[in-house]
Amino acid sequence: MTSSRAASSATGSIYDLGYRGYEGPRLGRRHAIRALFAHSLKVCYGIGRGGRAKVAPIVLGGFATIPAIVGIGVLALARQLGAPSGVIEDASPIQHATYFGIIATLVMLFCAAQVPEVLGRDQRHSLLSLYFSRALRREDYAIARLAGVVAAILLFVLLPQSIIFVGFVLSAPDVAAEFGKELALVPPILTQGALISVLLGSVSAAIASFTPRRLYATTAIIVILAVVPVVGGVLVRLDAPTLARFVALASPMDILEATNAILFNTTAGSEVISEADLPDFAYFAAAALISAASIAILVRRFRKIAA
């Protein structure tokens, strides 16, 4: 009875209240860029999308965070049981300096899975003409999309680092002293986080912008990020230090491993890096150069693309 009434009122009457114009503020280009940045960040984590879009970010994010939580739990327990200071901390693989090595593959997979979603979706569904016919420029579109991707990767990398930070401080017998010690590590953590997100974000975005096909983009990103270091490893075995140098400076993952070692004052495990034997600044210069080139390619792509 009630349901049939509801149905008839749902289909039976359309209230024509007339159209009203919009007299409110128009915030223009800057607002559009900010909103597009926020939208890109959300797309990276599947927010506002169906359940399937959330699977990859949740699974990868989970795998990237769980070791930090477990490591901190073990540390807290050990400290509670009165383990001598420093012993458990040094033995645990869960440290600020080593964590990038632990999640490097996950960060790469996150880029390969999510960046094509941000850069390829609008091309796949011919949405670019709807964006470019609005209050932003083609360059703005490219930069806002990239910024969202970079912010998403930064979150991905910094979340476990924050957990480690908080865990170390709160489980310490002398909280104030531990806080001071941890605080000294904040600059390298942030620098490395910025390097990871800008370098991997811009490289992945530039690759993903060239195809509306998700699978192609994902494959290409994995090839560039994961296969190049393997090739480098093989070349090193063949005893070719010049080639090792080249690979170390051309492979984003090798560059990031090297900067991590430099920033946290440890030694990089990769054979390519030890074989290349390059000065510290070379890696930072390579990171800057590759990022800049990728951003230029990305912007150029959206400037030229038909819409």
Next chain:
Amino acid sequence: MALISLDALTKRYGSITALDGLTLDIEPGIVGLVGSNGAGKSTLLKILLGLLEPTSGRATVFDLDVRTHGTEVRQFVGYMPEHDALPPDSSATDLVAHLAEMSGLPAVAARERTAEVLRHVGLYEERYRAIGGYSAGMRQRVKLAQALVHDPRLLLLDEPTNGLDPAGRDEMLDLVRRTGAEFGMTVVVASHLLGEIERVCDFLVAIEGGKLLRAAPLGSFTERTGVLAVEVEDRAEELAAALVERGLEARAASSHAVLVALNDDRPYDIVRDLLAELGMPLIRLEQRRHSLEDLFRDDPTETAA
């Protein structure tokens, strides 16, 4: 002040010329942009939006050059593209609200305007469903809604009835007409279907091969009713000559067809009498619907064959 002003606007794609020195002023109102496929309609709209760079010439909208003031112009322009341009996995509400923000509306206003505009296009009940499950008619309405959501001063619609059934066409055209009339918005409707354009517009611009054929109020186009095609077995030239002798505009299109300009009812009687006189068997007598070509030529019989 003209709302849109084109000055020798030219666009070439390699060796193909899409727009060829188009010079034209468009005043506020509902304007039909007609031309066959490939006449340059979509190219013109895209240049006005800054989606395409003209090869040469100048286009201004609201007295602003679209090349140098693109973002300012586009804040006040709505565009409904010809092709399908909707993500299947978003809802109409999410998509339209997001695009409203891309036009510079604050987030809260974008949501409010989205609800209002979706109601205006008749999509209120379905607005939270994923677009992937929409019919062709609903998809066209979403495209119209996203073009309207920021309350533009100029609305550019590229083939708004594309892919719709007759009932859907009627509804869409009615929506376009109401939008233009009630909101006092200037609407440019590009279409290759003159019959549709006639029903909504008060000004017509016809282009062909990138050149302007004619731009005039709709009334001046409808004065001439069209062309009468007379199909006979043979001797069409003889019939045509006889018709011209009786003071009609007539021309033999082939050996068995004659085209007669139809400005009033007189030609029907004359054709009938002449056929009887000449003893010619009549195969078919047909009043041709307006085709774009015969409307825009000064001599309607010239190209109607």
